[in-house]
Amino acid sequence: MAISPPIALTRTAGEADAEVLNRLSDEELVQQTRRGNRDAFAVLVERHQDGVVNLVYRLVWNWEEALDIAQETFVRAYEALSTFQPERRFKPWLYRIAANISYDYLRRQQRLEAFGPDGHLSVKANATSADPHMLVEQREIRQTVEEVIAELPPRYRAVVVLRYFEELSYTEIAEVLDMPVGTVKTYLHRARTLLRVALRRRGMTP
Amino acid sequence: MSLHMSDEELYRYVDRDLNRREHAEVEGHVESCPACQARLAEVQFVEQAFRMMARPRVPTDFTARVMADIEARQNALWNLYASSTHSNSGANPNCSAHTN
Numbered sequence: 001m002a003i004s005p006p007i008a009l010t011r012t013a014g015e016a017d018a019e020v021l022n023r024l025s026d027e028e029l030v031q032q033t034r035r036g037n038r039d040a041f042a043v044l045v046e047r048h049q050d051g052v053v054n055l056v057y058r059l060v061w062n063w064e065e066a067l068d069i070a071q072e073t074f075v076r077a078y079e080a081l082s083t084f085q086p087e088r089r090f091k092p093w094l095y096r097i098a099a100n101i102s103y104d105y106l107r108r109q110q111r112l113e114a115f116g117p118d119g120h121l122s123v124k125a126n127a128t129s130a131d132p133h134m135l136v137e138q139r140e141i142r143q144t145v146e147e148v149i150a151e152l153p154p155r156y157r158a159v160v161v162l163r164y165f166e167e168l169s170y171t172e173i174a175e176v177l178d179m180p181v182g183t184v185k186t187y188l189h190r191a192r193t194l195l196r197v198a199l200r201r202r203g204m205t206p
Numbered sequence: 207m208s209l210h211m212s213d214e215e216l217y218r219y220v221d222r223d224l225n226r227r228e229h230a231e232v233e234g235h236v237e238s239c240p241a242c243q244a245r246l247a248e249v250q251f252v253e254q255a256f257r258m259m260a261r262p263r264v265p266t267d268f269t270a271r272v273m274a275d276i277e278a279r280q281n282a283l284w285n286l287y288a289s290s291t292h293s294n295s296g297a298n299p300n301c302s303a304h305t306n
Binding site for chain 1: 213214217223244247248249251252253255256257258259260261262264265268269271272273275276277279
């Protein structure tokens with residue numbers, strides 16, 4: 001079997017270079033990485049780690065596994081950069097890798113149905129409001145949101161995360177999760193209805 | 207137009223998933239219908255609530271771990287490549303011991 005040489009890495013970039021890299025778009029950073037600039041890829045990891053870990057954790061509900069899968073996602077993305085088409089957006093492409101590895105993990109665990117989180121996420125109110133009543137209210141709303149999400153099957157949770165955390169379009173979510181746009185809308189509609197009913201039942205809606 | 211807006215229409219309205227005519231239709235109806243106004247407020251509240259989901263804190267050394275993993279695998283690949291070509295041309299440029 002012919003083995004092709006991996007991308008050669010260079011070690012450059014002082015702080016000034018890091019600043020320049022931070023200003024580049026994802027797609028420009030991909031180009032830089034392809035030219036052998038490892039620091040450009042480190043910026044991509046820094047930029048997308050929260051989103052990738054969040055998506056994976058919501059899929060697998062196991063914190064240690066989520067970190068391992070997220071790490072594997074970036075390594076595989078690096079190795080597959082030559083297949084990335086520059087006219088497409090990097091983020092959905094990256095998230096698709098994360099979703100695929102998560103699905104493989106769930107399949108191995110035979111856990112594609114709903115199951116509970118490992119309790120890693122602590123539900124704390126943001127310290128954005130000085131009003132103690134607001135803090136309590138925010139905490140209760142967040143608690144309700146987490147309870148509703150925990151009841152959803154993995155793919156529903158992924159749709160919610162990609163929509164509300166990552167602000168992806170329906171088309172991009174469909175691409176990441178390999179499902180028709182209509183299914184994305186259906187899953188989202190169900191999640192919204194569940195949350196609406198739960199909030200209403202607790203007297204939290206306006 | 208139906209008596210009230212459907213949930214789907216309200217969700218598509220907040221998603222900006224309606225064409226200009228449909229968007230104006232929902233807007234016009236909601237302005238004059240207190241019941242739909244209340245339902246729209248509820249729908250918008252649910253949207254805000256979802257955005258309050260907890261976000262996990264990724265360990266501070268995560269990027270370093272990823273980059274170390276990449277380097278280790280690249281080195282392993284280079285070594286495999288070098289041994290497969292049986293020549294010095296495949297020497298690993300990432301490994302200082304092999305350069306110069």
